[in-house]
Amino acid sequence: MPRKKTRPVQVGNLVIGGGAPIVVQSMTNTDTRAVAATLAQIEALAAAGCELIRVAVPDQEAAAKLKEIVKHAKLPVVADIHFDYRLALAAIDAGVAKIRLNPGNIGGPDRVKAVVRAAKANGVALRVGANAGSLHRDYLARYEGDVVQAMLASVEDQLELVTADGYDQIVVSLKSSDVVETIKINEAFAARWDFPLHLGVTEAGIRWRGTIKSAVGLGILLNQGIGDTIRVSLTGDPRHEVTAAFEILKALHIRERGPVVVACPTCGRCQIGLEELVEGVEELVQDLPYPLHLAVMGCVVNGPGEASRADLGIAGGKEAGLIFRNGEILRKEKQPRLLTAFAEELAQLIREKYGVNLKLNRAKFRLEELEDEEGGKS
Ligand code: SF4
Incomplete structure (x- = not known):
């Protein structure tokens, strides 16, 4: 405007x-x-x-x-x-x-x-x-x-x-x-x-x-x-x-900073622990400045559609989920592995798109920049 x-x-x-x-x-x-x-x-x-x-x-x-x-x-x-x-x-x-x-x-x-x-x-x-x-x-x-x-x-x-x-x-x-x-x-x-x-x-x-x-x-x-x-x-x-x-x-599309995370509100069709997944994704990306569109959806009704419009997304199924990148299915994982798999794919996406190497800090469940031997950010 x-x-x-x-x-x-x-x-x-x-x-x-x-x-x-x-x-x-x-x-x-x-x-x-x-x-x-x-x-x-x-x-x-x-x-x-x-x-x-x-x-x-x-x-x-x-x-x-x-x-x-x-x-x-x-x-x-x-x-x-x-x-x-x-x-x-x-x-x-x-x-x-x-x-x-x-x-x-x-x-x-x-x-x-x-x-x-x-x-x-x-x-x-x-x-x-x-x-x-x-x-x-x-x-x-x-x-x-x-x-x-x-x-x-x-x-x-x-x-x-x-x-x-x-x-x-x-x-x-x-x-x-x-x-x-x-x-x-x-x-x-x-x-x-x-x-x-x-x-x-x-x-x-x-x-x-x-x-x-x-x-x-x-x-x-x-x-x-x-x-x-x-x-x-x-x-x-x-x-x-x-x-x-x-x-x-x-x-308002005025400025960009950090990912936009789209998540469905869940309903009776959802067969995956979605709230936990969304909180995990939010935690994972909270310090990231890259303007990415991420989606975490509960089922097949809107799930694949919304997830496929995203840079990276999850579409939930029965206690498992598909990970999409720009409309392409990358992998299917059971719920216990889903967040870690998503973190791996996100790190890969950021490496390709922004040339930045991130690693998963498992204690905090955050993606963080790798430090080189001199202590600088890679
Ligand atoms: S995406 Fe599926 S689970 Fe989520 S609100 Fe829509 S219909 Fe319900």
Whole structure:
């Protein structure tokens, strides 16, 4: 679908907006002062496909650790600042790529301008925006409780302030925990402005609920071409935010990363332990970045058809299954051997298609890259 045209904003080595690929981001939930733990989480998030990472900077002690985090982090770092403009200045000094700032809570226009000047001088992008949960009551009063209009007015006031000296490397976010509000406010903003949008449904909740809310809210906006970077907010391990974000982008054919696994829901015709098979395949491929179409189907009704459209698929029979590759039957295996056989065929497919050698880590049931004698990836 055509993307809404926005101005490009440089964030470290990434571009947000201006037609660049939609950037997937997440936020660490470690204590930023614990540098090793924070860097380990950033590395795990990068391995999962995360492209931009935000860290909370609640105090000077956390700000003092940023230099080391920025130096070793595998991803451009965004500093999340509230209440104290000196934390933003320290973060810019530490070399972060972007500052997330709430101009309404850091002590007045002069302090906001001081941060903007420093950001401009150092090529650091800014993210400003409004959150329905923390909107100043004056805005709500002015628009008689109309949250969408109140948020729009709030962010437009912020933009007037941060762009007063001509700085335009600004990303905007307009978030609500309510999906419909999130959609309406982002549509309204995108109709008026060309600043790139950071999309998210805030405080979306635990993994399953938050993923559904984010998929609905972000999906509707992305399908209209609105949105330049996304964060799926989920309670828990932030790697799930990244996998959920890519599933949303893949479902809309916007970006590819990792396999798509199609699986039937099973019914009374199924004579194979399908749930176990699907979980096994998901486990097997969870760290793989290759965009493959895999199918795990329960029986002969849709099974061979769906499995044969896939790069690699299983069509279940009676306690056994056929493995298909691009419509061709490769082999038939009894259920106990089926997953291992599938793993072997998948490793072969990846070797041929991507020239990468993988081996099955049987303890974790994962496909992993082989290391050569020098310890590098083959
Ligand atoms: S593929 Fe077969 S087992 Fe799966 S839902 Fe369809 S009919 Fe049922």
